[in-house]
Amino acid sequence: MTTLGILGAGRVGTSVARAALKAGYTVNIAASGAAEDIALLTEVMTPGATAMTAADAVASADLVVVAVPLHKYRSVDPNLLSGKVVIDAMNYWAPIDGTQDDFEATDLTSSETIADHLAGARLVKSLNHIGYHELEEHGRPSGDPNRRALAVASDDDDAAALVMELIDRLGYDAVMAGPLVAGAAFQPGTNIFGGELTAPELLDELARHRERHLANAEFQRTA
């Protein structure tokens, strides 16, 4: 698996692109418009990547990263991504980006809402709890005791495995958190989102999150 398609040429998209190029991936990047709109941007900000339309970037990709501003998620065409392994690197982060009804008026995690929209895509939540400037700086070789870990959540184990391989090649330990709903443990407001954790620390936080979740469910049953 060698080709990454990135939707979004903002801070997250371009930093994922640079990190992936460094890790040896072929990277194709797309914004909302024509390829030539971002040709210069791609040449300067992500040398080695190719600017494309979203349709071309997705068609040629083994793995697609969606890194558009969350409030524009409906602009991503579900037909385009059907059957593709797709990383949702977006966050619902109300203190920064404002409240949005699609994510506020629901108990679903943000990635479950994205999955509803991108029905047919093999969605994996990851790359969302590391800062865009950190992604290029915090990577360490495998086996480094201080290597930072990144969580992965998906209902599709094979898709998750592909993403975990990417994360390892980017310089991070990949930790499987569970099905897509388990992404709740590393959304904004959680210790995982706010911290820089190694794999054992990340596993501890995931376990703590599960315990709290079970306790809440128990409380709601008995209350």
Place this chain on the structure above:
Amino acid sequence: MELGVYSFGDTQRNPDGSLRSTAEAIRNLFDGIVRADEVGLDYFGVGEHHTFEMPASSPGSLIAAAAAATTQITLGSSVSVLSTDDPVRVFQQFSTADAISGGRVEITAGRGSSTESFPLFGYELANYDQLYEEKLDLLLNINANERVTWSGAVRPALHDMAVVPRPASGSLPIWVGTGGSAPSSVRAGRLGMPVVYGIIGGVPAQFAPLAELYRRTAAQAGHSGPSIKVGVAALGMIAPTKEEAKDRWYPGWRRTFESLGAVRGWRAPTRTQFDALSEAPGAYYVGGPDDIAERIAELHDHLGHSRHFLQMDLGGLPQEHFLESITLLGTEVKPRVERLLAKK
């Protein structure tokens, strides 16, 4: 290289940590602008924030007052949160101050990093793209035309309306303020506007590709000349020595990033992080005159920027330290930067 200061206002603290008055903070900020003018600094940028800790909510008002009390310094906003303001009113306030100052006033239009102005003025943060895009378009239209005809979705249309007073030199310099996204750099380049990068973390030299993208986009769009330029707004403070600067600045820095972290879900900041960011090539320009002059000149090698200005007053920085820092920037750092750049 123009050197200067920017501030959102910084409310002083009582010994128990509680906030003193926001009116005092505005007066302190005014005194800081006057000091910056006296010591020969080139630029002072104001606001806009809407909090008890940072109460400089109305840059146009403060700049109008400062325009009357200063003689040479360029005054601007840093930034005007255009998305939640009326471009007609913003232009009128700044062109009025421009008249008082004799042509020393600029506007920097940005999205702003804080979000309080959206609920305060009744806007949806989720609409900020459209709000910013359309309002910037209207502001540029007003700046270019004495009589304005404009229509859009975010504000009632204007048909052949006069917007006065007109700036002393015909138009106001209007900068794009951005935290450093590639699309914002492209936008500024396409519009042929000067751009200022707010660099509040990471490694400033890593903004070099963005500055290159901005300049090449401008050239591609056929823009050249003095309006194609790059400014840097960064965090920092000057004291006689680096150790004094760090010790004076750390408590307010910690307080500010603790409260930001509480809202945004970051971990509490540590002295280790602070020390790392305070050393080259880190983001903070906190130090003595030699150290800061060298770091500004060094960044110039990467960005070719023509203006470098610092937010000094954070988290209740004692006013005497704020004023001393401004003085040192003007009297000690500025001549050193000029000497260093002349050698290159």
